Amino acid sequence: MARVRMEIREPAVAGAFYPADPEALTGMVDRLLAEAPRYDPEPAALIVPHAGYIYSGHVAAWGFKQLAGRSYDAVVVLGTNHVEPFFREISVWARGAWRTPLGEVPIDEALADALLSAGPPLRYVPEVHLEEHSIEVELPFLQRLFPDLRFVPVMIGEPSPENIEALAEALARALAGRRAIVIASSDLSHYPRDEHARQVDLNTIGAILSLDGELVRHTIAEWMARRIPGLATLMCGEGPVLAAMAYARRTGAVHARLLKYANSSDVPYGRKDHVVGYAAIRFSREPDPPLGEEDRQTLLGIAREAVVHAVQGKPLPELRVSSPWLWLPRACFVTLTKGGHLRGCRGEIWPRSDLAHAVQRVAVLSALDDPRFPPVTAEELPHLAYEISILSPLRPVERVEEIVVGRDGLFILAGGRTGLLLPQVPVEQGWDREAFLRAVCLKAGLPEDAYRWPDARLFRFEAEVFGES
Known part of the structure; x- marks a missing residue:
């Protein structure tokens, strides 16, 4: 059981979620990191899972590997609240250190104070962190990557829009001008069958990649309303994920990339009838380079x-x-x-x-x-x-004027029907923006002005297109 002594937070899940023996833990983390690739560009924020390492450690490693060989002077880990049902605010642990089997990780107290200066709902409430695992399980990866690590743990109680906006604004202000990484800790769907988990998680990931918090909330509500057997939640770390997305938008890290997806049934001892989903997602300020x-x-x-x-x-x-x-x-x-x-x-x-x-x-x-x-x-x-077209994540269209013919493809969802046209299509057909909008509606079997319907959802995307010469 975790305890706080002289503001040292002791590990709560060592020996359960990850090895308690330092040598075994070092070997496991190093092996997982060695098996994961590293990509450019550099991340400004990450989403990584927090289940037991035997289930999600390989997915988390794909996220953390993106930090290898890079230096940061500010590290913030956003955790979710599994154990304190009445805690509704945001707790920033501001003093002392957190201990794992690999040693103590000092708190970046100056950064913690900068976050707390934003005022409520950000407060220092250490007791809500003591038994919570969502931040703790990320630390051994960071310790192996950054021996001199200092960090700030932030636990989000209720993922309300007000809390998310307050935290994102506080992060953007406190981290301005610094080489910072924000890490959001979350698993995906909990406890449906494997085939249902993959379907649900696919939609959740797509919403996250859009960087649209309202689309994430809509996706969660929509899929929970379907009452899929066993499905308890789409995402236990809704607060950390939404906060990381909002921080990314505020700081120009608008290029989202899914690095790895798996669920607990993908390991030899996992059950197919009762799974949890995991994803590693990167937000960066620069786009991916084109394929060679x-x-x-x-x-x-x-x-x-x-x-x-x-x-x-x-x-x-x-x-x-x-x-x-x-x-x-x-x-x-x-x-x-x-x-x-x-x-x-x-x-x-x-x-x-x-x-x-x-x-x-x-x-x-x-x-x-x-x-x-x-x-x-x-x-x-x-x-x-x-010819192959590799798509960027979908982005909601807020104003049709932002659609650029020749750059954007379109996807529409309205009246229970969907339609998609690739970016090269309007160029080949000689369409302007209005003709392109009408055409994607017709492609969906809808009236040509359906994109104007109040409940129509219109998305744009870009594509890397190449074919045989």
């Missing part, structure tokens, strides 16, 4: 090979890709043309799997499951040309 030519050619080869095997009735080839950029979960579309005319186009708007497998999957759908066309035949295979 070698990676593009690899993906085009995967798409072509997948279509050939599927049309010929053969099993899809097993994929072994060495480029870490193709391991990232990405949403994509594959477009098939024959003689310059569309022959099939299917894709996904949310990242479901690593990019290599996503391209393989949607290439087959484009060839065999586009309802506008009959399935591709073996005789057509030599005459097909392939």
Whole structure:
């Protein structure tokens, strides 16, 4: 049981969520970090899970690995409240240190005081931290990455809009001009079956990547209303996630990337009928670099090979890709043309799997499951040309004037129907913005002015597009 003595917060879950033995803990964390890749650009904020390391440690490592080899002079970890049901405010632990089996981590007291200077709802309430695990389980990763670590733990009681805005504003002010990293601790869906968890988590992640807090709240309410068996919550760390998103928006870290997704059934001892979801997500101030030519050619080869095997009735080839950029979960579309005319186009708007497998999957759908066309035949295979569009996260459109023809694709959800047009489509068709808006409505089977409906939800996205020369 955790105790506070001379403002030293003792570990509450050592030996349960992670090894209590320092040598075993060091070895486990170092191995998990060594197995994860590191990408540019540098993160300004992260979302990482906080379950037991045997379940979520490999996902957390994909997040923390992004900090390797980088230096920060301010580290803030945002935790959620599992154990104090009547605590509704935000507690900033402001003095002393937190202890783990790897040693003590001093509090950055000056930074804590800067946060507390914002006033209520930010207060120093140490007792609400004592048995809570959501911050503690992140510390061994940080200790192995930063031996001289100082940090500020912040626990969010109620994820109300007022609390989130107050904390995000306090963080933006206190961290201005500093090399700072904000880490939000959260797991995703709790306790549905595996297949339900993946569906729910896919939508939650998509909402997070949009950087739209209201869309996250809407997604949570919408999916909880469906009463999926076993589903207790979409995201236990709603407060930390919303606060990290709001901080990212305020500080220009508007490029969101899903680094890794898994759930507890993905490990050998996990159950398929009772799972918890996990994601590592990065927010950065710079966008991802475009794929290199070698990676593009690899993906085009995967798409072509997948279509050939599927049309010929053969099993899809097993994929072994060495480029870490193709391991990232990405949403994509594959477009098939024959003689310059569309022959099939299917894709996904949310990242479901690593990019290599996503391209393989949607290439087959484009060839065999586009309802506008009959399935591709073996005789057509030599005459097909392939184009791949890798999508950025969807962003809600607040004003239609922000849509740029040639840069943005559109996705509409209205009246229970959806429609999507890729960024290259209006350019190929010679449409202006108004024609583009009408066309995406028609694509969804809606009246051409449906984007004006009060309940219509319109999103824009960008795409990295490449094809065979």
